[in-house]
Amino acid sequence: MTPAAGTTFLQSINQALREEMLADPDVYVLGEDVAVGGPYGATRGLAEEFGEHRVINTPISEGTVVGLAIGAALQGLRPVVEIMFVDFITLALDQLVNHGAKLRYMSGGQLKVPLTIRTMFGVSGGWGAHHSQSLEAWLAHVPGLKVVMPSTACEAGALLRAAIRDDNPVLFMEHRGLYWTKDDQAEPTTIESTLGTARVRRPGRDVTVVATGRMVSTALRAAERLSAEGVEIEVVDPRTLSPLDLDTLAASVRKTGRAVIAHEAVVQGGIGGELVAQLQLAVFDYLEAPILRVGAPFAPVPAGEQLEAAFVPDEHSIIAAVRSCLGRA
Amino acid sequence: MTPAAGTTFLQSINQALREEMLADPDVYVLGEDVAVGGPYGATRGLAEEFGEHRVINTPISEGTVVGLAIGAALQGLRPVVEIMFVDFITLALDQLVNHGAKLRYMSGGQLKVPLTIRTMFGVSGGWGAHHSQSLEAWLAHVPGLKVVMPSTACEAGALLRAAIRDDNPVLFMEHRGLYWTKDDQAEPTTIESTLGTARVRRPGRDVTVVATGRMVSTALRAAERLSAEGVEIEVVDPRTLSPLDLDTLAASVRKTGRAVIAHEAVVQGGIGGELVAQLQLAVFDYLEAPILRVGAPFAPVPAGEQLEAAFVPDEHSIIAAVRSCLGRA
Amino acid sequence: MDKQTAASLLDTMYLIRAFEEKVSELYAKLEIRGLLHLGIGQEAVAAAVCSFLDRDDLLYSSHRAHGHCLAKGGDPRRLLAELAGKANGYCGGKGGSMHISAPEVGFMTATGVVGGTIPLALGSALFCRERRPGRIAVVFFGDGAMNMGAFQESLNIASLWKLPLLFVCENNGYAEFTPISAHTLVERASEHAAVYHIPTVTVDGNDLLAVLQAVEPAVARARSGDGPSLVECLTYRMRGHYEGDPSKYRELSELQEWKSKDPVARFVAWAIDAGLLDETERDAIEAAARSKVEAAADFAREGPVPERDAVSRGVYA
Amino acid sequence: MDKQTAASLLDTMYLIRAFEEKVSELYAKLEIRGLLHLGIGQEAVAAAVCSFLDRDDLLYSSHRAHGHCLAKGGDPRRLLAELAGKANGYCGGKGGSMHISAPEVGFMTATGVVGGTIPLALGSALFCRERRPGRIAVVFFGDGAMNMGAFQESLNIASLWKLPLLFVCENNGYAEFTPISAHTLVERASEHAAVYHIPTVTVDGNDLLAVLQAVEPAVARARSGDGPSLVECLTYRMRGHYEGDPSKYRELSELQEWKSKDPVARFVAWAIDAGLLDETERDAIEAAARSKVEAAADFAREGPVPERDAVSRGVYA
Ligand SMILES: Cc1ncc(C[n+]2csc(CCOP(=O)(O)OP(=O)(O)O)c2C)c(N)n1
Numbered sequence A, B: 001m002t003p004a005a006g007t008t009f010l011q012s013i014n015q016a017l018r019e020e021m022l023a024d025p026d027v028y029v030l031g032e033d034v035a036v037g038g039p040y041g042a043t044r045g046l047a048e049e050f051g052e053h054r055v056i057n058t059p060i061s062e063g064t065v066v067g068l069a070i071g072a073a074l075q076g077l078r079p080v081v082e083i084m085f086v087d088f089i090t091l092a093l094d095q096l097v098n099h100g101a102k103l104r105y106m107s108g109g110q111l112k113v114p115l116t117i118r119t120m121f122g123v124s125g126g127w128g129a130h131h132s133q134s135l136e137a138w139l140a141h142v143p144g145l146k147v148v149m150p151s152t153a154c155e156a157g158a159l160l161r162a163a164i165r166d167d168n169p170v171l172f173m174e175h176r177g178l179y180w181t182k183d184d185q186a187e188p189t190t191i192e193s194t195l196g197t198a199r200v201r202r203p204g205r206d207v208t209v210v211a212t213g214r215m216v217s218t219a220l221r222a223a224e225r226l227s228a229e230g231v232e233i234e235v236v237d238p239r240t241l242s243p244l245d246l247d248t249l250a251a252s253v254r255k256t257g258r259a260v261i262a263h264e265a266v267v268q269g270g271i272g273g274e275l276v277a278q279l280q281l282a283v284f285d286y287l288e289a290p291i292l293r294v295g296a297p298f299a300p301v302p303a304g305e306q307l308e309a310a311f312v313p314d315e316h317s318i319i320a321a322v323r324s325c326l327g328r329a
Numbered sequence C, D: 001m002d003k004q005t006a007a008s009l010l011d012t013m014y015l016i017r018a019f020e021e022k023v024s025e026l027y028a029k030l031e032i033r034g035l036l037h038l039g040i041g042q043e044a045v046a047a048a049v050c051s052f053l054d055r056d057d058l059l060y061s062s063h064r065a066h067g068h069c070l071a072k073g074g075d076p077r078r079l080l081a082e083l084a085g086k087a088n089g090y091c092g093g094k095g096g097s098m099h100i101s102a103p104e105v106g107f108m109t110a111t112g113v114v115g116g117t118i119p120l121a122l123g124s125a126l127f128c129r130e131r132r133p134g135r136i137a138v139v140f141f142g143d144g145a146m147n148m149g150a151f152q153e154s155l156n157i158a159s160l161w162k163l164p165l166l167f168v169c170e171n172n173g174y175a176e177f178t179p180i181s182a183h184t185l186v187e188r189a190s191e192h193a194a195v196y197h198i199p200t201v202t203v204d205g206n207d208l209l210a211v212l213q214a215v216e217p218a219v220a221r222a223r224s225g226d227g228p229s230l231v232e233c234l235t236y237r238m239r240g241h242y243e244g245d246p247s248k249y250r251e252l253s254e255l256q257e258w259k260s261k262d263p264v265a266r267f268v269a270w271a272i273d274a275g276l277l278d279e280t281e282r283d284a285i286e287a288a289a290r291s292k293v294e295a296a297a298d299f300a301r302e303g304p305v306p307e308r309d310a311v312s313r314g315v316y317a
């Protein structure tokens, strides 16, 4: 069901959970405080509707809870685990990476792990270095995992439903800064068409800007400003970082001949490098300029307001990169 | 002290530990079974020489042991922790990434963390998916950490000594497949010159091959074969993956106009993407072909002999990439 | 207890109380942002524990850290400036409330990760054992951290290696919005410590005297090289989990009940009763605390904003 | 115990023993490679525990997994083929010794990570509670896993949620080359379980009867929905930590002492004494086991090598 206009990103997540729980009794929700709705209400109402057997508060034991969800998934349940912040996934990577991601392959195809991990990420509000990271690049490096990062309210719900229905472990990353955003108009999104496909958010001819998560709206703002000066960027949102829809990205760059990759993670070692490597290979002969990357400086996330603002790339960062790509200073 | 000719990689590590422990009473060694030498003897003799106060066997509690070492480093000790396999660093990433790597920055420069983590990585001997990964790309994405990956016996010792003397947390990655290798000749290496500097291992004019860890020797074998057919590749070893010596890499590609990046990690999300992104930006106008990457397929490490052999890139993989780069099929 | 000790303990508690009330006020006025966890109601634990510590004992805290930092001798001005993101804050505005560091007074670091500092404290204790016999490390954590594996791993190593370490559990009955009974059947951190042969006791954390009594031998034991102890303090946070939390998960009656056990008021009553304090003295101590906090607020307000390019500086030593 | 039960238990133990001896032989001949951990000397635990399990009870193992897989009903042919990296092995040659999976007989997975399967077993137990009341999950782990945080976290959740789960600790006194006393002051897993109100007992793991006696009520408790138990079996591995380990860290006398407690010989002696077995029957059972293992070796030797491009297939469902 496409969420109504005016639905926030957070409500869309909540609705998607509810719909999947209604559709499939094997969908279970687990996490800290999920039975009371979690810190922002993403799981609000679910315990009341589906009972605390299916909406399970867990102790603060991230590693074990993720392992437990994997074990339940091996038997055919479809757990949706909330790791409050992706910063805390550091506590669960043995289970997620060594076990969850590998069991299908290691078992020679005998096992499968239909698990979804929802987690908040990204910078907002001065929460500092332990509640603001963007660690998607780590997980996109792990064979057996899928990594999804929605950028709009409507798509958040559709992508989450697709993630829950997927038979593989999926890391589903929600930018806290998007939680209270709404889409300009309700976007009809089918569940099936989302996972593994990129989406062109704004067509343009001059430069392709591949943006993820909250950076998509940042790129769209940059597009407005650039358009005013006659530069038309094409904004493409990969939506799924692993697997990656290279075709859509490459088609865009083949057209524009120039590309900027924008994410909120620190640039060094970020998913941008992977995108650059794949794109330059796919469209080498079309490239009129090196592919540029926009992201955070190589530093932990600072807490103070001004430092935080300096840390997060904004539309000016994108505009500067686009101009540089076009050879205009 | 430069190790004598005939010294193995493992002996070089052992000597470096001993020399640093002799030079600085603040150097402590911690890890599972380190007091009896560890699984291969990397720490052999140290407990006898320096006592079990400085060469400390720990319980199997990777997360806490890394945290403990960070705490000791904050006070001025220089702990060298052994995490037996990098696969188990998954258990220690909260401590290493959220605390060890960030404390200097978060504290506004009041604290420092002179910590070294030695760990085995890479494929050999059919050990399978939990004892064979190459996870350097994760750590190179973490601001505040340094990541070092030696490729020769002599350099292993010099780089380890430099890592121990460094005032930052350093992940030092030892490929098990190199442990019993020796250098053709003793290479005088000064400690000071190593960390953060790449090394040209073989000069060449046609294609630059940037190779890491055990792939350096693989690339050198490929170079021999290619040379026989008149193709001269330049083999460059970054040695330190974070920080990265882009200048040396870029200078090489400026000369050759072509580059192949070779590592043992899975290609997707590997450090190769970062190298491609930085290189294509630095030398765009010199590039005559897209930069290619050689690495493992996107799969966990299989245990069986033939599958394992199919998994690890070898000199043929490099030769194929070099030829493709040169436009020869 | 002598008059001076009583005054000093009360001074610490009032300073924390006044500081936290100011933080709450500045947050409401949007002068401070971030994720703030106040310890109003838990002051007796910080004050009692730190009264046994010297400047070069090494303290680690949790996400609810302000009181610990002040009790250890942290400067309220630099602390508040840090919360306000100013360049003259302890961390130059980079750390913020959950990442305060004031090593000059032995306050090593707080953490945004539940249980995250427990292993770090072990390492500082190892350092003390090896280099500064007589010095100790101390770590504060909440009841929520009891179910983190790192806590158990740390109890094991601390006891095995006889580290000079004091574990202080501030058991306030809740982890975020969930009562402890929903997280474990083992509602006492002291039960965990006992398994590892770590001397331990659970006390009324709102009774400053009880905490003092429990901590004194524990600190002495650590100082003399006999190994770690764990002191568990049953207490209550009077405000929400974080500033802005409406606390719907708690009954008003529960709050009322705990209000009557306010650790500051209780100590004041006891001290007056014991002849260690009179009303005038009490007023003076409170007033002094409030004026220190006002000065801190001015300091923070007037503090310079960090330079923009500091953002990428200071990552490496 | 009746004759048939005795024969069946002995059958399992001999099968494991013969299998492991064959693995050792094939490893020495370089027909198998990899990192192999043999359980020779620990057979009674696997045999006793699994004798109470049905095919659809869900078993998790450690790195020392061969015996557990066989006792659960795993096919020695497909197991050996897996160790040999063959396409007809359980995992098509992808898993190897530390990553065996035979879900068709309820053997879920082994692991190369100490303690790694404990949380997984909780999840399977949750599934049983929700969907298959009466079915249970079981996890084997070594004494080394006792100090992994995941073990403690798992005890807590299993007891809190009353999961139908049996924890089996094979306490063989060593983690790799280090005796348990160097890892902890708490040398019994049962002490940990007790804190969480989990019924627990420590028994002589080389005494099949003692293990049977301990496991029976624990399995019954789990099946009837009353929650988890932990059975700790004190045992000894007669070979090195891994094949090739010269075991220099152990005294020969220690090995000799444990040899005299061989669980197979002890059970045989008891069963003969109790009139449940005679020498001829014993010989027949052992011979049958050996011939099964020979057949397995042939099966593995003749098994096809996996196709090269299988390496990148089967990563995703
Ligand atoms: C590892 C981790 N998981 C989850 C969180 C989110 N979180 C922040 S505080 C908290 C509850 C902590 O409770 P407790 O330890 O009792 O401390 P209190 O807040 O009561 O002082 C949680 C779950 C976190 N910060 N770290």
Ligand SMILES: Cc1ncc(C[n+]2csc(CCOP(=O)(O)OP(=O)(O)O)c2C)c(N)n1
Pocket: B032, B060, B062, B084, B088, B091, D037, D063, D064, D112, D113, D114, D141, D142, D143, D144, D145, D172, D174, D175, D176, D241
């Ligand atoms: C997390 C982790 N750390 C270290 C290792 C290396 N290692 C393999 S087995 C082992 C000892 C395990 O001892 P125990 O649990 O008692 O099992 P046992 O080998 O005695 O059967 C260690 C340390 C590992 N596999 N996993």
Ligand SMILES: [Mg+2]
Pocket: C142, C143, C144, C170, C171, C172, C173, C174, C175, C176
């Ligand atoms: Mg609490």
Ligand SMILES: [Mg+2]
Pocket: D142, D143, D144, D170, D171, D172, D173, D174, D175, D176
């Ligand atoms: Mg053992």
